[in-house]
Amino acid sequence: MSSSVRPIPFGSPGRELFAVAHVPAPQVPLRGGVLICPPFFHEQFLSYRLISLVAARLAAQGWLCLRFDYFGSGDSAGDDDAFSLAGATADTRTALALLRGLVADAPLLLLGVRAGVWPALAATDADGVARVCLWQPLSDGAAWLDQLGAMDAHERASRQRYPHLRAPRAAVADRLLGSHVGAALRAELAAQRTVAPRIAFDVVGDGTLADGATPPHRFDLPPALAGWETDLTIRNVFPGRELDGLVGTLVAAWSAGKGA
């Protein structure tokens, strides 16, 4: 009983967005809808297959999953410099409305990955959102920018990446690891601190909350599914067998209302 994958262009003129729905097979009872907010910048392409595999497994168990790209990222319209956190949050609400139309009155769940937890948490006040899942959540935007800056410096000096350079490549203003991160976006990100939401939530993988709150339920990430965010290659492989167990445990917890 496999799910199907359906591309769905949506959004509005001038802000065209792109989503992919993982739809449960007709004979599988619909449990609810999950909106997946992807990570930002290079982490989006590094995690794309992982998130697709997660969505396929959730759909096989009755959760209709909607994945989408923020404006200025992925397949959505807009140049890279059009991406902003405020825009990503607005796009999340637009995508949530699309998902609501796909699942009617079934429960809605948000799943944010890494920096994707910020637009996901911002949308938890929408009608019908019952729970939010924080996947490898970032807790502090300023600390993350520092990490990206250090990674950028490392890559610019990397003899693996640039074996022929005599000196590290110069830093480029408004760019981190190939993505546009202008002053306004830096300010938005630096202000982010991830705190416990007022609705039920889970944490998958490492990651703490900035307010020190202990997640009601934490799911360990198998080593084979962790660490992708720092591996800047085009050969990331995510073993499906490891995901089967993790997604099965997640779905069981959601069904039992654990952490609510």
Add this chain to the structure above:
Amino acid sequence: MREQVLELGDGLFGVLTLPAERRPGSAVVVLLNAGLVHRAGPFRLSVQLARTLAEAGQAVLRFDLPGVGDAPLRGADAPAVVARILDALQARFGETGFVVGGICSAADLGWKVALADRRVRGLLLLDGFAARGGWFRVGQLQLLLRRPPRSWPGMLRRRAFAAAEISDDDLRDWPSPAAARAQMHELLARDVRVLALYTGGAAYFLHRRQFAATFGVAEREAGITFDYWPECDHLFMYGEDRARLLGTVRDWCARS
């Protein structure tokens, strides 16, 4: 410029980037997956390339091969899948030629598709295959001499251990040197245009003369556009490298 979803059957779909007005006689460009990265490409390179080419009057398809991105892992004979997709594009656009390829494994697959399908008239090889050999050794020596002597022991040690590591030669399905030469001549005889660009990130390509040694054709042979960008990385991570690439591919497509 506008973008549309194109259903490709068997659970596959692609994003078709269409120009406001297609340049008469222009080929449809089919960008293949770079390694295991989905159709948007590393650092969104395929999206930017598709939109750049569409602005110049060219239609471009990006899609995921089986087992990559959103595509299920079934029917994994990649050249056959691409042939089916060229059929779908032909049904959509009528008689047309194609440009196929991309970065790394996309270049390798593009090569196979071009050999098997006479509709292909352009081949985009970004860090495509190359034989090591004499010029590679010269490149290694040049690289060594460019570094301070204190780093030589470490480089030599790494080279000794590298023999036991998995390399591009193991991960990528490359033709033998003799086959590569014969195949390149076959493609050129068919008037297939080739853009072959190598970066400093291709660890197996360290000297520009490797190209002629690999394929048995001169760098400036009719039909060939070749360049070597040693200062650039394999994924065109930085904006200036990406902009240079987008301009190079756009200009080559316009001439092809």
